[in-house]
Amino acid sequence: MMNRCIYLFLLISFAVVSCKSPKNASTTTTNNTTKTKLTEKQQIDFTYLYFNATKEKNLGNVETAIGLYQQCLRINPNDPAPMYELANLLNQQGSPRNALPFAAKAAELEPNNEWYSLLLADCYLKTKNYNEAIKVYQKLIKNFPARLDFYEELAIAQLYAGKGDDAIKTYDKLESLLGGINESISMQKLNLYKQLGKEDKLLLEINRLITAFPKEYKYYGMLGEYYMSKGQKEKAFEAYQKLREVDPGNGFVHLSLSEYYRALKEDDKSYSEMKLAFQNSEIDIDTKIKILLSYYYKVSDSKPELKEQGIELSRILTEVYPDDAKSFSVHGDFLYRDNRSKEAKEYYLKAIALDKERYLLWSQLLLIESELSDFESMYTESSQTIELFPNQPFPYLMKGVAAIQKKKNEEAIEILNQGVELVIDNKPLLGQFYSSLGDAYNAIQNHALSDKSYERSLAIDSNNTFVLNNYSYYLSLRNEKLERAEQMSKRSNQLSPDNSSFLDTYAWILYQLKRYNEAEEWIKKAIDNGGKNSSVILEHYGDILWKQNKTEEAVKLWNEAKEKGTGSEFLDKKVSDKKLYE
Secondary structure, eight states: OOHHHHHHHHHTTTTGGSSOOTTTTOOOSTTTTTTOOOHHHHHHHHHHHHHHHHHHHHHHHHHHHHHOOOOOOHHHHHHHHHHHHHHHHHHTTOOHHHHHHHHHHHHHHTTTTTHHHHHHHHHHHHHHHHHHHHHHHHHHHHHHTTTTHHHHHHHHHHHTTTHHHHHHHHHHHHHHHHHHOOOHHHHHHHHHHHHHHHHHHHHHHHHHHHHHHTHHHHHHHHHHHHHHHOOOOHHHHHHHHHHHOOOTTHHHHHHHHHHHHHHHTTTTHHHHHHHHHHHTTTOOHHHHHHHHHHHIIIIIIHEEEEEHHHHHHHHHHHHHTOHHHHHHHHHHHHHHHTTTTTHHHHHHHHHHHTTTOOHHHHHHHHHHHHHHEEEEEEHHHHHHHHHTTTTOSSHHHHHHHHHHHHHOOHHHHHHHHHHTTOSSOOOHHHHHHHHHHHHHHHHHHOOOHHHHHHHHHHHHHOOOOHHHHHHHHHHHHOOOHHHHHHHHHHHHHHHSTTOHHHHHHHHHHHHHOOOHHHHHHHHHHHHHGGGGHHHHHHHHHHHHHHHOOOOOHHHHHHHHHHHSOOTTTTTHHHHHHHHHOO
């Protein structure tokens, strides 16, 4: 008796959700041929399960809800409400094929329920049963002729099915229901006419739009493009002139005319119109940047004479949009590509002043300062970048390199070690960190950690010529691991021949190995490849000659080395005493 009371209480309490579909579908009655009668206990169990299924669905417990709806259908296999809910959940989970049988059955049981039919149509579309989806939408239109959105859905299904002509008819019907030409529908029809090759109807539709919207400039542009595609240049020009009359201040007129003249190979006129377009503030900056990208990646490569045009157009951006960081960064990009790095740097700084939150601007600025050997600015800007973007490793590397150049080696080691910890899945960058750490540790005479850092860098990239050269040179100065040094230096010269610094390193290693004749051969190569302007290389050459008893020639070279700049700590004494000191 107690259990029966509980069931009766549940039945009353849950009556508000007693198996109704989203649009009030009955739970215990369907169509006349499939009516299912439940016992009192079945109805109570069904109601309880349905209530809990809906609750779990609303809580986001989809799998639990699916299981409960399935239990509902075991009790009443002909109730469309749990069928719909189950199908909807399966469809949302990305299983339209599993949802389809339930959606089809629900729609069959309640053919006038639009939600059931819409779900079924969606399942058909997702399973590429386009013809079946078309049938569902046609039935929906028949049952709900005032629902204009169903016509749009039908047209889309027809497009998927490859029935372009049918889709056009559907759009025509929708247009008639709307009482006249509709821009959105016309654009859909224009795309279809293009796909189907119906050029006459395409032209007719454009003219219909112009007639309906005579002040809308873009349709004249479309007409001009159509005539240009057909080689009817005079008619195209007439369309563009009409466009100018309709909206003389519209910058897109100049873009259209620029394209027109370009097609005629009248490049000067084309560029003049393009400049007018860029000077017009009505055209948004993003549209202009897209145009500039064609100059940056294509035009300037295939036609170098147009490079200056790209630079000039990007400069115009900075005048028209003086408060937009993008205008300055784009102009900086063009200047940098033209190897005008100092000018590019100034524009990146202006861009950063307007928008300091763009990391790419900072990284590009630091890269340029590195190339310019502007280590003072690089040190300052990298510090600012680290403050703004503490999780980006690159500015740590730049600050470390700048600190080394400023003789702040302890600070460089600290910042570089911080940056190493931030590198993720970027071996080339990691290799640069270890290379710089090698330089910094060497500067403070911590040779053990310096060698370890260089070895780590070479483990990442065994062909890094600068690491190979620097590491081998420092070993030669210490007169240590000379066989390893010779191997690395030889490799650097193979990878980068005719580099005076690399040639000098190899010559000095041979000197330390007391192979003076070979050392002289290689130091001469260094001299011939620009080394005659280096005091270090000239001094090395003198030392090598001294070891071969060529005293006068050696002294002469030491004097030349002193005139060129600062050599070793012994250079002045060598010159004054005319004797080798090591």
